[in-house]
Amino acid sequence: MSVVFDRFLFAFTIASHIVLVTMSIALILLIFFLEYRYLTKKEEIIKDLIKRLKKVFIVSFGIGTASGVVVAVELINLFPGFMTLVSETGVIAIFYAEVFAFFLETILLMIYVYFDGVFKWKYTNIVLSFFVSVGTITSGILITMVNAWMNSPNGFDITSYKDNGIVTGVNPWAPFLTSTTIPEELHVIITTIFTGMMIIASYFVYKYLQSNNEKEKSAYKYVIKISSWINIITILLAGITGSNEISTTLQQQPLKYAAFELNTNPGKALPEILFGTYSNGKVVNGIPIPGLQGFLAQMSTGDTYLPGLSQYPSSEWPPLYVHLTFDSMVVGGVLLGLLLFMIFIYNLMKKDFLKNKFIAYLQIIAGPIALIVYELGWVTDEVGRVPWIVYNVLTIQQAANNSSGVYLPGYFIIAFYIVLIPSTFYIFSRIFNAKPIKEVNKP
Amino acid sequence: MNYVFYIDFAIFSIFATLILTEIMGSILLLLLWNDSKKVVLEYVVPIWEITGTFAVFWVVLSDFAFPSILIPLASIFSAGLLIFLILFVARNASISFAEFFEKKGWLDEKKLYYGYALSSILLGLVVLVIVSTIIGGYGLNLSNYTFNFFSFASNISPWLFILGSLVTAIGFAPIFYNIDKMKKMSMIFVFIGVLISMAFIFIQEKGIPREVLIPLVLTIALPILYNIPQTRNVASNKAFFIAYLSITLFSLNFLVYPTAFGKLSVDSLTTNGTMANAYIIMTLTGLVLLAILLALYTSAVKKSASVLNKIQE
Numbered sequence: 001m002s003v004v005f006d007r008f009l010f011a012f013t014i015a016s017h018i019v020l021v022t023m024s025i026a027l028i029l030l031i032f033f034l035e036y037r038y039l040t041k042k043e044e045i046i047k048d049l050i051k052r053l054k055k056v057f058i059v060s061f062g063i064g065t066a067s068g069v070v071v072a073v074e075l076i077n078l079f080p081g082f083m084t085l086v087s088e089t090g091v092i093a094i095f096y097a098e099v100f101a102f103f104l105e106t107i108l109l110m111i112y113v114y115f116d117g118v119f120k121w122k123y124t125n126i127v128l129s130f131f132v133s134v135g136t137i138t139s140g141i142l143i144t145m146v147n148a149w150m151n152s153p154n155g156f157d158i159t160s161y162k163d164n165g166i167v168t169g170v171n172p173w174a175p176f177l178t179s180t181t182i183p184e185e186l187h188v189i190i191t192t193i194f195t196g197m198m199i200i201a202s203y204f205v206y207k208y209l210q211s212n213n214e215k216e217k218s219a220y221k222y223v224i225k226i227s228s229w230i231n232i233i234t235i236l237l238a239g240i241t242g243s244n245e246i247s248t249t250l251q252q253q254p255l256k257y258a259a260f261e262l263n264t265n266p267g268k269a270l271p272e273i274l275f276g277t278y279s280n281g282k283v284v285n286g287i288p289i290p291g292l293q294g295f296l297a298q299m300s301t302g303d304t305y306l307p308g309l310s311q312y313p314s315s316e317w318p319p320l321y322v323h324l325t326f327d328s329m330v331v332g333g334v335l336l337g338l339l340l341f342m343i344f345i346y347n348l349m350k351k352d353f354l355k356n357k358f359i360a361y362l363q364i365i366a367g368p369i370a371l372i373v374y375e376l377g378w379v380t381d382e383v384g385r386v387p388w389i390v391y392n393v394l395t396i397q398q399a400a401n402n403s404s405g406v407y408l409p410g411y412f413i414i415a416f417y418i419v420l421i422p423s424t425f426y427i428f429s430r431i432f433n434a435k436p437i438k439e440v441n442k443p
Numbered sequence: 444m445n446y447v448f449y450i451d452f453a454i455f456s457i458f459a460t461l462i463l464t465e466i467m468g469s470i471l472l473l474l475l476w477n478d479s480k481k482v483v484l485e486y487v488v489p490i491w492e493i494t495g496t497f498a499v500f501w502v503v504l505s506d507f508a509f510p511s512i513l514i515p516l517a518s519i520f521s522a523g524l525l526i527f528l529i530l531f532v533a534r535n536a537s538i539s540f541a542e543f544f545e546k547k548g549w550l551d552e553k554k555l556y557y558g559y560a561l562s563s564i565l566l567g568l569v570v571l572v573i574v575s576t577i578i579g580g581y582g583l584n585l586s587n588y589t590f591n592f593f594s595f596a597s598n599i600s601p602w603l604f605i606l607g608s609l610v611t612a613i614g615f616a617p618i619f620y621n622i623d624k625m626k627k628m629s630m631i632f633v634f635i636g637v638l639i640s641m642a643f644i645f646i647q648e649k650g651i652p653r654e655v656l657i658p659l660v661l662t663i664a665l666p667i668l669y670n671i672p673q674t675r676n677v678a679s680n681k682a683f684f685i686a687y688l689s690i691t692l693f694s695l696n697f698l699v700y701p702t703a704f705g706k707l708s709v710d711s712l713t714t715n716g717t718m719a720n721a722y723i724i725m726t727l728t729g730l731v732l733l734a735i736l737l738a739l740y741t742s743a744v745k746k747s748a749s750v751l752n753k754i755q756e
Contacts, residue, residue: 055542055543058539058542058543059539059540059542059543061492061539062492062535062536062538062539063535063536063539065492065495065496065535066495066531066532066534066535066536067532069495069498069499069528069531069532070528070532072499072502073524073527073528076513076514076517076524077517077521077524080514080517080518083506083513083514083517084510084513084514086506087506087507087510087513088510088718090718090721092503092506092507092510093507093721093722093725095503095506095507096503096504096507096722096725096729097725097729098503099496099499099500099503099504099729100728100729100732100733102496102499103496103500103729103732103733103736104732104736106492106493106495106496107493107496107736107737107739107740108736108739109492110489110490110492110493110740111739111740111743113489114488114489114747115489115743115744115746115747118743118746118747119743119746170716170717170718171717172717172718172720172721173721409521409525412525412529416529416532420532420536427540431543434543
């Protein structure tokens with residue numbers, strides 16, 4: 001029972017933490033673009049917007065750091081077997097590299113926020129915001145490397161470890177680049193930026209529609225313009241990298257792939273089954289699209305051999321609801337893509353999509369939807385690896401802390417996040433709106 | 444020579460120094476809000492995240508350095524870690540909200556900074572409890588990886604360690620924050636703190652080892668330097684103080700090397716082979732990056748007239 005609780009608790013924590021991470025990455029990128037705008041156009045309104053967003057970012061960073069520490073300590077407490085393997089292999093070196101990315105981000109952020117104007121070089125702010133972004137994104141890249149290693153472990157003698165549980169033949173650098181690292185990195189970083197930017201776009205469209213102040217509206221419009229273009233580019237890249245990611249899964253983790261697609265039996269020219277559930281060896285209530293699966297998996301028709309669940313003992317199958325989360329993620333992504341395609345057409349025709357209230361309102365609800373889609377993506381990837389915590393090496397059962405002592409701290413952490421996330425967003429809003437632009441600009 | 448241990452202890456010394464400077468500031472904020480607010484916040488507000496990052500640095504470095512002890516430690520200190528987490532989150536949340544939060548109802552900047560100060564002091568206490576256990580193994584049962592607080596509390600040694608550290612920190616506070624009217628009190632507190640700490644070392648080491656001479660001289664010298672008008676500015680210079688205190692704490696490494704937890708050989712716990720090489724290569728590379736970043740930060744501090752004014756714009 002406590003293993004189920006360990007899994008639930010960690011999933012809950014990381015799902016909450018992800019919200020702060022996506023916000024932080026998108027916010028600092030937005031600030032960087034605004035710094036570029038201010039450097040070239042010297043508009044006071046942009047300067048003011050940067051000041052307000054910097055304050056929001058510092059709070060997001062402070063809370064995100066604390067939350068990150070909670071996640072790290074949870075990993076040790078909930079999955080001690082996993083962390084033992086991590087600290088005896090080169091994976092700990094990835095965590096260690098993360099510390100230095102974190103220093104890059106922290107120290108430059110402190111200079112950027114608290115010592116604004118101290119350095120007279122005119123490029124100071126844009127350079128600092130750039131390197132803070134580099135630190136933030138590098139942190140994301142490094143932690144994704146750990147996840148890629150969990151999907152395709154390397155850097156030690158796996159056979160020997162499985163036989164006697166002792167780590168030998170360690171190559172400390174190997175986990176930095178596994179067979180799944182590049183596809184996963186590309187997809188995760190792009191979708192993280194996309195999700196954060198969609199939330200930002202939603203908020204600013206809402207603020208734009210709410211405001212009666214022309215100065216404010218023009219500043220918000222600029223943010224909406226930047227975020228919309230980033231969203232259009234990243235949704236396109238998310239599709240391409242997502243397709244690449246699924247091809248990698250097909251090659252590296254065929255059982256996981258079979259569960260994603262709910263293939264009961266292996267074969268060629270299998271249909272793409274939209275939704276549906278598995279019952280008594282059959283898929284029920286699904287919508288089959290003949291021949292599409294091979295095309296989506298490897299951009300080829302007919303001749304791609306696709307794996308099926310029946311090739312593996314059912315004890316090794318992941319929970320098959322990953323098919324539903326996978327399909328929901330893809331459908332959600334496609335719908336968001338359609339919305340962004342409409343915005344792209346407006347941009348192309350040099351028309352203002354904000355004048356179309358329907359599209360504007362759709363953009364407002366698209367932010368939370370993007371976050372749900374992003375979370376579904378992570379659920380699909382992580383649940384798809386069950387029963388393994390490190391694929392084909394270490395099961396969750398072997399790695400978990402079976403002590404009932406995890407319950408009390410666990411309940412505390414759940415309560416903590418339930419309070420933390422909404423109050424953080426409330427504080428964001430209060431800080432951002434503390435001084436409206438019209439007041440700040442008064443001499 | 445066990446480089447892996449010494450690197451880890453050096454980073455611990457810097458982290459402990461940074462957290463001590465925040466604890467000193469927190470004590471002043473709680474006791475003398477009006478007199479100390481400006482000087483303390485000028486230092487604390489831009490550095491609290493760097494202290495937090497050093498905490499993470501030391502924890503990850505220790506995971507890397509001592510892989511076999513990681514899980515037992517997590518089990519031994521599970522309650523301590525939970526309390527640490529709560530306080531760490533409370534500290535981060537209260538100070539980051541305090542910086543920008545505008546008064547709403549009963550909640551204002553002062554209360555949030557008080558929250559920060561209290562959680563920082565308590566956080567320091569948790570660290571001191573853990574460190575005293577690492578030194579002496581008080582309350583530890585290494586056969587089943589448990590920690591018994593009552594057994595810990597029944598020993599006088601860890602209390603002497605905690606009390607000695609806190610009293611010395613109170614004595615250092617006026618030096619670091621340059622509060623002139625407390626300069627005499629600073630000397631008295633440091634001397635009392637040193638006496639208590641010496642009692643701890645006497646019990647722990649069953650005598651006074653000669654290695655204690657360096658930290659003893661360094662600790663006593665600081666308030667003396669502060670009380671001499673010609674050297675006051677040097678003693679209260681923040682960069683100097685941090686470097687000085689880090690070196691002083693580093694010189695206490697004999698308390699945990701070669702034996703930690705009362706009876707475990709540190710050499711038998713440290714990583715070796717290719718992992719040790721990777722540890723050293725990454726640490727040296729990372730420290731070069733860190734040195735550049737800290738040089739930039741120090742330069743910004745020197746150039747800045749008043750950080751608080753910038754924040755409150």
